[in-house]
Amino acid sequence: MKLDVIKLTKEFVTYPSESQTSNVEVTQHAAGVLDRLGFQIEEIPYIDATGVAKLSIVGKLGQGTGGLSLMSHNDVVPANPDDGWSRSPYSPWVAKDKLYGRGSCDMKGPLSATICAAAHFKAAQLTAPLYIVVTADEEIYGVGAKHVTAKSKLFAEASSGYGIICEPTSLRVVHAHKGSVAIRVTSKGRAAHTSSLKGLNANMKMIPFLADMKKIYEQVLSARRFRNEEFTPPHSELSIGINDHNRATNITPVQSICTLNYRPMPGIDTEDLIDRIRKSAKTHGLHFDLRHHGRPLYTPVDAPLVGTALKLAGKRKSATVAYGTDGMAFIKKMKQMVVLGPGNIAQAHTVDEWIELDQLRKGVDLYTRFIERVCVQGQP
Ligand SMILES: [Zn+2]
Numbered sequence: 001m002k003l004d005v006i007k008l009t010k011e012f013v014t015y016p017s018e019s020q021t022s023n024v025e026v027t028q029h030a031a032g033v034l035d036r037l038g039f040q041i042e043e044i045p046y047i048d049a050t051g052v053a054k055l056s057i058v059g060k061l062g063q064g065t066g067g068l069s070l071m072s073h074n075d076v077v078p079a080n081p082d083d084g085w086s087r088s089p090y091s092p093w094v095a096k097d098k099l100y101g102r103g104s105c106d107m108k109g110p111l112s113a114t115i116c117a118a119a120h121f122k123a124a125q126l127t128a129p130l131y132i133v134v135t136a137d138e139e140i141y142g143v144g145a146k147h148v149t150a151k152s153k154l155f156a157e158a159s160s161g162y163g164i165i166c167e168p169t170s171l172r173v174v175h176a177h178k179g180s181v182a183i184r185v186t187s188k189g190r191a192a193h194t195s196s197l198k199g200l201n202a203n204m205k206m207i208p209f210l211a212d213m214k215k216i217y218e219q220v221l222s223a224r225r226f227r228n229e230e231f232t233p234p235h236s237e238l239s240i241g242i243n244d245h246n247r248a249t250n251i252t253p254v255q256s257i258c259t260l261n262y263r264p265m266p267g268i269d270t271e272d273l274i275d276r277i278r279k280s281a282k283t284h285g286l287h288f289d290l291r292h293h294g295r296p297l298y299t300p301v302d303a304p305l306v307g308t309a310l311k312l313a314g315k316r317k318s319a320t321v322a323y324g325t326d327g328m329a330f331i332k333k334m335k336q337m338v339v340l341g342p343g344n345i346a347q348a349h350t351v352d353e354w355i356e357l358d359q360l361r362k363g364v365d366l367y368t369r370f371i372e373r374v375c376v377q378g379q380p
Helices: 005-013 024-036 104-118 143-151 153-158 202-222 270-283 304-313 357-376
Strands: 040-047 053-061 068-073 093-095 098-100 130-135 162-165 174-177 180-188 239-243 255-262 287-294 319-321 336-339 354-356
Touching: 005 024, 005 098, 005 104, 005 357, 024 040, 024 053, 024 104, 024 130, 040 143, 040 153, 053 143, 053 153, 068 104, 068 357, 098 104, 098 357, 104 130, 104 354, 104 357, 130 143, 130 153, 162 304, 162 357, 180 202, 180 270, 202 239, 202 255, 202 270, 255 270, 270 287, 304 336, 304 357, 354 357
Parallel strands: 068 130, 068 162, 162 336, 174 319
Antiparallel strands: 040 053, 053 130, 093 098, 098 354, 174 336, 180 255, 180 287, 239 255
């Protein structure tokens, strides 16, 4: 079967699957297309933290385990038409060899490229299976990918094979990216009119904790053990946010919240860092909550997958990036992954988001050659 990548991208963009809303309809649309291509479909549904129904799927073509997985997400960041969009963000349009619309680049275009590549093959041709993974909530701590990693039977059998995270890299090969840690530390006080001296100011308990965090902040930006030269920049910041949400200056602040974010790199002892923050919170009588811990993605540059990806993409060297992907969750089971997809990450999350038609076509071509090599010829 032949599928048109521009038409399919437009179909997907038409669904406003912003992360705070349901992605069930657009995922069912993708499942319908994969079903017509002969894929077996596994659904991984869940209800998110705000009670909204979400759906991820894993499709499989062919027999056996391992093979090749092409992985995308179909949630998008919000698009407010008042932010200056030339047209409705969910009425995709083509102009001057670019396809515009929210999610065209990040990453319904790349997702469409994987499906259009798959359409060139029939199950009977394949000596190793092809999997297409579509996740929800990548933009919200990769929750969909966490569910897929923990629950999907097809993902479990795919995980011994190769994985391509098809996020836009301008078709450059990325062998590593940073992880992501999010912590929330809370101090509780007692409200009162400040003139009464009967309140307990929640911010006071936070101050010595913040002094500890400042030390860690300086250390992660300077100490060698928090450095990885493969990345630009070679350090990650401990990003510190403070908020007491106090409604008036004459009320004693009843709560104080410190948010901490860090992007761990391969080889850095993140557990120890988290532990130090946890201990400091405990020492100062604060509540500690590890909200998210996404692992860095790392496939050694001399791994066969990286070599194959470079060869097929016509590139000489692989790169690292500072942003994260669903790979932070997948890496718990799948060990050989690269990020490689059409479109430029610079266009992601922007007003009038676009992807070049040429990138879409090249993406289809590259994924087709990847499937041919790994799933038809059975070569590493
Ligand atoms: Zn993305």
